Amino acid sequence: MKISILGCYAATPRTLTNPTSQVLEIKDHLFLIDCGEGTQVQLRKNKIKFSRINHIFISHLHGDHFFGLPGLVSTFRLLGRDKEMHIYGPKGIKEAITLLLKLGDSWTNYPLVFHELTAMVPELIYEDDKVTVETIPLNHRVYTNGFLFKEKVAERKLNIEAVAKYKIDKAYFQNIKNGKDIVLDDGLIIPNVELTFDPVKPKSYAFCSDTSYKPDIVPQIKNVDVLYHESTFLNSEMHLVAKTKHSTAKEAALIAKTANVGTLILGHYSTRYKSIELFKDEAMKVYANVELADDGKVFEL
């Protein structure tokens, strides 16, 4: 699992800071999460292959999270894309993108499939044999979802020595990997645990931005390996938090601590502060495993 931060600053794009966008690499998928203005340039700078992106998840329809999408959709066309592109985002996203394409008389020559979200409770929005994606309803000024990406539990690993010892035929291997016990010809039952090793623990990633402090997301994101949680402000700007429906670094850390996450990554920083290290300092008073997102930074698990 690999998270490439393309942009992680609040509000407007600036010379050295980009609005929200990131790419999650999980089980051979490249999932693009949010798409602020300039995302396509950031994708190039980070040498991410455009053709490997087939799913785009948009948290909410504020400009700093989706004004890069019309340009990216157009660029896919110019690059000769023909594969389906799936876009998951709040209701209205389809109307916005199709209007912009219509005005430019620039329809895509690849299928653009919109999955518009309206649910106020967690919803399974993507599933294949290796990965699931659920929404995490958040609390912001407009309808907003975070996203929970989970690897599925993999097959158990065959203990080659054990199956050789019992002379078990290959025909039974898939059953064994699926967790089944084996009955030998003489009626002896070999429990699965003797024939296999535990599979690699499936990884999980929760993206939560933008949102005010919302402890009721904790049960859903309990024990995730990595939580990206917005921290627009420090505790000193607590008076701005309620009005803007953002979080402080301390609040992000409280969520991480209560949910017992592996690593907390902070981001969506207001540019009013001298250094983003201040966010880490504040969060680490509550929770030890804190990392700072920054544009171009890559986190590997």
Place this chain on the structure above:
Amino acid sequence: MKISILGCYAATPRTLTNPTSQVLEIKDHLFLIDCGEGTQVQLRKNKIKFSRINHIFISHLHGDHFFGLPGLVSTFRLLGRDKEMHIYGPKGIKEAITLLLKLGDSWTNYPLVFHELTAMVPELIYEDDKVTVETIPLNHRVYTNGFLFKEKVAERKLNIEAVAKYKIDKAYFQNIKNGKDIVLDDGLIIPNVELTFDPVKPKSYAFCSDTSYKPDIVPQIKNVDVLYHESTFLNSEMHLVAKTKHSTAKEAALIAKTANVGTLILGHYSTRYKSIELFKDEAMKVYANVELADDGKVFEL
């Protein structure tokens, strides 16, 4: 008169090349012309004060000429703007921008005034005491206008020695500057030309992008000081010109030559070529005064 090129490359924004946008400084106005994705960052890099921009002219609704506009409009709000912003562009631009603002529940706190264009003939769209702006109807895949910016003829300059010699009262100075002759008390008529110098020649700038070769614009842009004309292709790609409705460097130079412009600035380059010098080489075979636009380059007259 000063032209700051923010972006001058065709199609998608890339790491080192930006889509179309430029700022024309003329008679204390800063006019923003086109607004491709990333324009607000380019404005910052070029140290152009956002608050001095009150008029934005959009040639057409292809993404590389206007996908930076929603973000810029939002940023003006975040910067606390309260002055009117006037946006001139093809019909549909108001619906697009207002839909995006509505979806983000992010209305501007300054008046946003749209001037939607539909005319197929040149139209005076802006006028004050110093400057006029007219559309230049172009021929592209969608409805497109260039823009002709003209300084008005300034007042004649008072010849201080001459008015002193005839002992003309200050009360008549404005009439003299307006070109009137003066009748002295003894009935003698002093012709204006004896009391004034010619004013500075008013400057003019024509922006023509995107368009196929369209010689019928020549009468309108005759003798302009500077013509910015797109040259997406070289003559070797003549087969692409008709289909895409773009121009070659040679065609841009033919327009410049026939219109007897002062300087031709080329831009809107396809990124397929090794060097933009190739565009200059091709154009200079037709016309001598050719300059190359490039991102961040400033032309002063």
